[in-house]
Amino acid sequence: MKxxxxxxxxxxxxxxxxxxxxxxxxxxxxxxxxxxxxxxTNNGQINNATLFEGDSASLIMTFYSLLDxxxxxxxxxxxxxxxxxxxxxxxxxxxxxxxEAQKSSWDFRVNSTQDLMVSVIAPxxxxxxxxxxxxxxxxxxxxxxx
Amino acid sequence: MxxxxxxxxxxxxxxxxxxxxxxxxxxxxxxxxxxLVDPNLDVNSKDKARFQRAKIVFFALPSPIETARxxxxxxxxxxxxxxxxxxxxxxxxxxxxxxxALGIFIADLSYANSFVQQQDCLEYFTTIQKLSEELSxxxxxxxxxxxxxxxxxxxxxxxxxxxSESYWHANAQLKENDRESIAALVAAGGWIEGLHxxxxxxxxxxxxxxxxxxxxxxxxxxxxxxxYLLSFKDSKVLKEMTDDLKLLKTSFDKIEMKMVRETKEVDxxxxxxxxxTRTYTYPEGTLKEILENVSIIRTKYIK
Numbered sequence: 001m002k003x004x005x006x007x008x009x010x011x012x013x014x015x016x017x018x019x020x021x022x023x024x025x026x027x028x029x030x031x032x033x034x035x036x037x038x039x040x041t042n043n044g045q046i047n048n049a050t051l052f053e054g055d056s057a058s059l060i061m062t063f064y065s066l067l068d069x070x071x072x073x074x075x076x077x078x079x080x081x082x083x084x085x086x087x088x089x090x091x092x093x094x095x096x097x098x099x100e101a102q103k104s105s106w107d108f109r110v111n112s113t114q115d116l117m118v119s120v121i122a123p124x125x126x127x128x129x130x131x132x133x134x135x136x137x138x139x140x141x142x143x144x145x146x
Numbered sequence: 147m148x149x150x151x152x153x154x155x156x157x158x159x160x161x162x163x164x165x166x167x168x169x170x171x172x173x174x175x176x177x178x179x180x181x182l183v184d185p186n187l188d189v190n191s192k193d194k195a196r197f198q199r200a201k202i203v204f205f206a207l208p209s210p211i212e213t214a215r216x217x218x219x220x221x222x223x224x225x226x227x228x229x230x231x232x233x234x235x236x237x238x239x240x241x242x243x244x245x246x247a248l249g250i251f252i253a254d255l256s257y258a259n260s261f262v263q264q265q266d267c268l269e270y271f272t273t274i275q276k277l278s279e280e281l282s283x284x285x286x287x288x289x290x291x292x293x294x295x296x297x298x299x300x301x302x303x304x305x306x307x308x309x310s311e312s313y314w315h316a317n318a319q320l321k322e323n324d325r326e327s328i329a330a331l332v333a334a335g336g337w338i339e340g341l342h343x344x345x346x347x348x349x350x351x352x353x354x355x356x357x358x359x360x361x362x363x364x365x366x367x368x369x370x371x372x373x374y375l376l377s378f379k380d381s382k383v384l385k386e387m388t389d390d391l392k393l394l395k396t397s398f399d400k401i402e403m404k405m406v407r408e409t410k411e412v413d414x415x416x417x418x419x420x421x422x423t424r425t426y427t428y429p430e431g432t433l434k435e436i437l438e439n440v441s442i443i444r445t446k447y448i449k
Contacts, residue, residue: 049204115366
């Protein structure tokens with residue numbers, strides 16, 4: 001009986017921990033990232049994750065030819081200088097590099113409707129002198145306008 | 147005593163592993179491959195090794211809100227006859243059907259809003275509110291929310307903003323609660339409805355119709371949608387939708403596509419135009435085949 005109680009407590013703890021991380025990332029995206037989209041309208045889709053410094057993520061997104069887009073990669077301050085991103089076409093050609101452009105957002109349109117690959121990296125934070133890599137929420141958000 | 151402790155430890159460990167890793171609503175992260183790693187990344191080899199392990203692949207889902215805008219820009223007209231009657235909302239008994247229907251109604255609402263059809267917008271907001279409650283999406287499409295919409299119904303931009311925000315919150319809540327398979331079904335429903343509206347308006351005998359081009363372009367979204375549905379560890383609830391979309395893909399795959407590489411252009415506002423130009427050719431009978439398949443699939447889900 002005692003063990004069962006421990007088990008239930010641990011299970012609930014794990015469940016709540018996982019939900020708390022998701023909830024924190026959601027709140028961060030809502031408060032810190034979505035407002036940066038204006039005057040573009042968010043497309044309603046959510047693409048966020050908790051990344052460790054040095055981690056990377058990629059996302060294939062469809063862009064339609066009749067709309068203008070704003071693509072933002074927004075990362076929590078704990079990740080130092082912030083995540084940077086590159087956008088590539090089908091052939092792997094780099095269309096945008098946020099590090100080179102020194103911007104965390106990109107306004108663009110496409111010649112024809114197509115998929116583009118967005119790859120994001122949370123670089124190593126030189127200010128983190130511990131052995132434990134920092135982790136924080138990274139969001140890829142997309143806004144559109146006619 | 148020792149055996150008893152080991153037994154409990156094993157039981158707890160197994161169940162924890164199950165709780166963390168075996169939710170049927172969790173999309174599988176693609177296995178890391180060298181091909182996926184950006185060779186220009188500014189990381190040392192130790193970090194790179196860890197980076198390769200930690201590679202995460204997101205899936206972007208089509209948004210019904212975007213689709214409605216594209217339809218309008220392609221010369222679509224408004225007709226409520228094409229939409230799923232809100233009276234159908236009471237007939238969906240399973241969470242799969244409800245999720246697909248929610249996506250369908252969100253697409254209908256986006257379409258109505260694009261054409262400033264206030265009364266229809268209100269009707270669909272109310273329907274979405276009821277369906278989202280049934281799907282346990284709490285505090286998003288609430289009665290207070292519908293009231294707020296009513297007050298701002300004359301502003302197309304306000305309605306679009308509310309719709310975009312609430313759709314984002316619904317997706318975020320589904321993700322938070324490990325119910326991403328429901329989010330996938332909502333997106334699939336919205337995508338099918340967008341395609342259905344375009345199919346209802348296109349001239350089936352004219353593959354050069356701008357709407358026929360918009361339909362052909364959907365093959366890229368379709369490919370992504372199927373990939374996403376297949377990424378779930380336990381995709382039983384998604385199987386029917388995945389099979390339907392795969393069937394549709396066989397028709398879409400018949401469309402011939404030509405790509406021409408273009409150089410980047412920047413307009414006076416600093417907006418870059420990028421990517422290649424694509425042209426589509428429908429082999430004889432392909433457009434009609436797609437329209438028929440869309441109709442069959444959509445009819446099944448709105449019943």
